[in-house]
Amino acid sequence: MHVLRGQTLTFRDDPAIVGEEASNRHESEGAVAVTAAGLIAWSGPASELPSEYKDWPVTDYGQCLIVPGFIDAHLHFPQYRMIAAYGRDLLDWLNRYTFIEEQRYAEAEFAARAAPLFIDELLRNGITSCLAFSTIHPVALDALFSEAERRGMALISGKTMMDVNAPDALTDTPQSAYEESSALISKWHGRSRLHYAISPRFAVTSTEAQLEAVAALARENPDLVIQTHLSENRNEIEFVADRFPWSKDYTDVYDRYGLLREKAMFAHGIHLSGRELARLGESGSAIVHCPTSNNFLGSGHFRYAHTTRGEHPVKAGIGCDIGGGTSFSMLQTMRDAYTVSQHAGQRITAFDAFYLATLGNARLLGLDAQVGTLEPGMIADLAVLDPMTTPIMAERHALSQSLHDMLFALLIMGDDRAIRQTWVAGKESKPQDG
Template identity: 50%
Template sequence: MTRVIKGQTLSFAEYGKAVHESTGAIAIGDDGVILWAGPQALLPQGFAQAEVDDYGDKLVMPGFIDAHIHFPQYRMLAAPGKDLLDWLTRFTFPEESRYADSGYARAAAQVFLSRLFQHGTTSALAFCSVHKICADALFSAADAHGMALVTGKTMMDRNAIPAVEDTPETGARETVELYEKWHGKGRLRYAVTPRFAPTSSDAQLKVSGELLSSLPGALMQTHLSESPREIAFVKELFPWSKDYTDVYDHFGLLSGRSLFAHGIHLSGRERARLSESGSTVVHCPTSNTFLGSGLMSMPRLREKSRPVHLGVATDVGGGTSYSMLATLGEAYKVQMLAGYKPSAHELFAMATRGNAERLKIAHETGALEHGKFADIVVLDPKATPVLASRQELSTSLEDVLFSLMILGDDRAVEATYVRGRKVHERRESHLQCRHPGESLDPALGQHVR
């Protein structure tokens, strides 16, 4: 029942060190766990009869991990807004209200995961809507694929529309019910999810901190310091606070299990407190540029005296692509504008092992190592004519990775495996699937073996 995947293997060890084999192989057991990884020439004889997927000189890597994405916004890419708050009011809240319908949520979950797989993403930290059945639908769909997924129902009790608001009491009760049902089931984990300070009262933020403290192993996800108008609004709502970060700190939401999307406009005091608490800031470059929120500086957050943990994410649907390749390319451009030139190796390491560490799942995914699950993406550096021409000039692995993140998208994803099972392969013809409210849409190459 073993399977061997051959190709040009690339993974990242601790501290981002690349582990690269130009002719590598990965042996996978029938439970989806990697049994062996290394050069093809050293493949043990015990795997000689295994089924082989040979990808030649294509890159075989750990699947991408998206550290911040919104499931109920999967249709909303390219929805225009004057800024973040206008975008939420005009598009996001009405769209998320549809997830009160369980049938709609279940159908959407299938399309959403298919799109992740099409783009080579095998794990994610995802927001759901405020509705409990929305989280149930995503957990159930992810469990069926054996995914490592972290999610939770959104909590917000003000400054939205009634259809997407809860109360501190219902938010707490449903969070506990979902945690008890799904956390630790298969590869699933729960995240306490107050949307952000402007949509939660003091009472709800207090409850969120209590939940984070009382639910073992749960993460916490929210938003922080995304746009100037949002920051000013937070100051109006919480006049007693030192700053935006202090609001979350006051309610016990800073911790080594806390992830804050954006973190663009943080003061030195805020960065120091995030560093001290072990919290993570998740860089979401395509949404930051699309909504005009600002340019997040990685070097500023990595100051040696107060380094803050960093992740990277698409932030669909404020983000403009499901592709982590496109996201890394945009991160490179944003950092160049901020005065820093990251390497492709650095950014790919962030999107795989780095994000696995931030989501507390590095013991099971994020690298091609013995004992981890075979969550894998196969990338074709010559997938398009433009990429193929570009590779004629590549003289190093860095060149190849750099061209993929600047020029690549879902067309560069040859195949995706979750727990050793192929869930997507690129092909010219696709089945068709329909989701309520949508026109016919490709099933995005979903294929199971």
């Protein structure tokens, strides 16, 4: 048990709905009391720290900002080594790099070496939970879940399902996808802090027979997260229209197989029609905005305000989408969300961005009863951010006039160097150990 001191910031609700003032609670001299069991016992102004916590050991982070650990709502475990691979567009990049690299995860030993490195990188960036794709190989998912369990992390992942338009070594079948997924759900879902996600890669790489199998998994497991990709790139959309001529549009393919629902997470969703937004919205599905990836692959500019607050509002989260994304840093991801919104004539504030990366993503993934805020009773997954990481950031910080000003400069200028410390379930995380 101990007390962390520093600036504290936690969200109560979406700033776009309740307004910036009411959305968050910030203490310029705050404290968070963490129990021996790794739970938040109390948070608030340091001057009001209740007497029962006054004898607990203190870690004083000074001007640093203590926030709930970041939650990444979309990335790929087997792509972390092939970040920054030059590609013309999504489908070219998948065929030339991604599908080659993912084949290596058929080997349990390779996956077991990769998992700690991947998780170290998450923690170095203040990310304490994520929704990640794995590969089609059960051994790769076993390696990832085992490592996350060893670190005490809340991680959501699933075996990727693909049975067409990918190399033979990376395809399963409708039956094996169903059977292997079912076995992995029994083995991992609900164990420690781990959750299983039903994970068809996207409509391009599944036959109708496999989508039937995915539909059966979704029906049999109504509470599970579903993750896939949707409407990222124009060529991809045409390809899907050719493959499923009966569909009204791309979203309709997933809709036909019962995949639109609460905790269904659709990465990208850049080029959606009003009809598609309406169906996604009324079904409770969410779109995960992946701005560094969209910029890197030239996929298009996601319209945040149009999507979340337009005629047909849809819930949205945020993700780094490694390896199409260019950085594990949630700050860099927020920065690109801001620049994309500028190009798209939309508006994303620093409050919106920090909300999305904490409580916003926690809510979409059904994790908000355990993480995403600094409220008492929450598991103490925390990130400590230094707004004065570099000399120029320190100079800029000295000019900050408001909380928003400070957060905005931090997300524009900050990266992994700005993460002073990451805490998982009340313990300081250290590379390659629990």
